[in-house]
Amino acid sequence: METYYDPQxxxxxxxxxxxxxxxGKKFFDYYSAVFAEGDLTEREKALIALAAAHTIQCxxxxxxxxxxxxxxGSNLGEMTEAIHVxxxxxxxxxxxxxxxxxxxxxxxxx
Amino acid sequence: MCAEPLMQNTLKVLxxxxxxxxxxxxxxxxxxxxxxxxxTNTLQINVGLLCNQACxxxxxxxxxxxxxxxxxxxxxxxxxxxxxxxxxxxxITGGAPELNPNLADMIERLSPLAPRIMLRSNLxxxxxxxxxxxxxxxxxxxxxxxxxxxSLNTTQAEAQRGKGIxxxxxxxxxxxxxxxxxHDGSDLELDLVSNPAGAFLPASQVQEEKRFRRDLQxxxxxxxxxxxxxxxxxxxxxxxxxxxSGNLEKYLQNLASHFNPCAIEGLMCRTLIxxxxxxxxxxxxxxxxxxxxxxxxxxxxxEMDGPPKPGTPIAVSDHCYACTAGSGFT
Numbered sequence: 001m002e003t004y005y006d007p008q009x010x011x012x013x014x015x016x017x018x019x020x021x022x023x024g025k026k027f028f029d030y031y032s033a034v035f036a037e038g039d040l041t042e043r044e045k046a047l048i049a050l051a052a053a054h055t056i057q058c059x060x061x062x063x064x065x066x067x068x069x070x071x072x073g074s075n076l077g078e079m080t081e082a083i084h085v086x087x088x089x090x091x092x093x094x095x096x097x098x099x100x101x102x103x104x105x106x107x108x109x110x
Numbered sequence: 111m112c113a114e115p116l117m118q119n120t121l122k123v124l125x126x127x128x129x130x131x132x133x134x135x136x137x138x139x140x141x142x143x144x145x146x147x148x149x150t151n152t153l154q155i156n157v158g159l160l161c162n163q164a165c166x167x168x169x170x171x172x173x174x175x176x177x178x179x180x181x182x183x184x185x186x187x188x189x190x191x192x193x194x195x196x197x198x199x200x201x202i203t204g205g206a207p208e209l210n211p212n213l214a215d216m217i218e219r220l221s222p223l224a225p226r227i228m229l230r231s232n233l234x235x236x237x238x239x240x241x242x243x244x245x246x247x248x249x250x251x252x253x254x255x256x257x258x259x260x261s262l263n264t265t266q267a268e269a270q271r272g273k274g275i276x277x278x279x280x281x282x283x284x285x286x287x288x289x290x291x292x293h294d295g296s297d298l299e300l301d302l303v304s305n306p307a308g309a310f311l312p313a314s315q316v317q318e319e320k321r322f323r324r325d326l327q328x329x330x331x332x333x334x335x336x337x338x339x340x341x342x343x344x345x346x347x348x349x350x351x352x353x354x355s356g357n358l359e360k361y362l363q364n365l366a367s368h369f370n371p372c373a374i375e376g377l378m379c380r381t382l383i384x385x386x387x388x389x390x391x392x393x394x395x396x397x398x399x400x401x402x403x404x405x406x407x408x409x410x411x412x413e414m415d416g417p418p419k420p421g422t423p424i425a426v427s428d429h430c431y432a433c434t435a436g437s438g439f440t
Binding site: 072073076 | 310
């Protein structure tokens with residue numbers, strides 16, 4: 001069955017530079033620098049990327065960073081906890097808007 | 111030929127056709143490289159395929175039901191060869207080498223013949239209560255213990271090596287520490303080996319050494335000297351798992367896409383020869399698993415005057431990609 005998301009398309013990501021090479025190069029140079037070892041390890045950065053990938057629900061990113069997390073030495077427990085961090089922030093961001101709802105409701109109510 | 115081998119052969123041919131990975135030999139030639147021996151300074155001895163575990167990544171399909179064990183006559187021939195060969199390193203492996211009844215005697219006799227004797231251990235056979243004096247023999251001869259410890263995570267470790275293995279491994283590491291192994295400045299060296307628990311490449315050795323050192327110390331008070339991270343080699347039981355889980359092609363492509371021409375120079379097969387439990391020679395333990403004899407010719411250890419000469423060609427196949435992925439397998 002045809003789908004918009006085909007795993008075989010992921011390695012074609014670099015082709016995005018073909019028609020805008022200067023911008024593409026800048027992006028990939030920046031991308032490589034972001035994921036290189038810094039004050040955070042490559043393993044920690046891959047876990048953050050995995051959590052972010054679930055927040056933006058990008059199948060390419062989930063595929064790539066699941067593999068990357070395993071290759072950097074993370075385990076399923078750590079990866080699941082990282083996703084829960086993203087879920088908590090995402091859920092919390094919805095819930096915290098309840099203060100707006102409560103403020104407006106209080107203003108309108110007797 | 112009966113139907114089953116014929117079917118297996120057909121499946122292998124179809125599999126080869128279906129796998130879109132450039133042959134290792136072609137990759138070498140495309141990069142203008144040849145794989146030949148340097149100065150051979152290491153003798154690896156595979157004392158048998160018998161093992162108390164049946165790990166899912168084992169390229170040799172070692173296990174409790176294997177009957178292949180090096181006998182006393184072959185041990186004598188190996189020791190005679192070690193005398194002729196003037197090796198720097200003698201590396202004893204298996205299966206679980208601890209299950210070979212001649213192991214303690216071998217260590218006693220090999221120790222005067224090379225400055226560094228290594229014993230590869232799965233950490234469960236060494237302290238199973240059936241060979242208590244073996245640890246003392248290792249300690250007496252300053253035998254380096256190279257221990258399989260794939261992951262700090264119980265689930266990952268046991269998915270690869272079997273249920274209950276993790277706790278036993280921790281107990282053995284503690285015991286080795288208690289008799290002096292693995293401490294800074296000690297001449298009792300304890301190294302760990304970590305292979306991925308699945309169809310993915312290993313983590314950076316430098317990063318894993320930091321993490322394992324910190325976590326083993328923090329959680330269990332365990333210390334060690336070095337860690338080696340190795341890719342799983344797509345042979346034997348691991349290849350079967352790759353095939354059945356639908357990961358074979360992607361894994362082979364991943365290994366091939368990480369081919370590092372700079373890794374060729376330092377590959378272990380350039381400086382090591384491997385002798386199997388029955389005394390035949392191979393360029394490495396993976397070629398032994400594949401049945402690829404040293405330099406492509408079946409040679410018994412008793413026929414050799416000394417190590418093969420520098421420049422001798424090394425037998426290669428597509429599993430060699432596992433040793434050239436990234437920084438290589440040394």
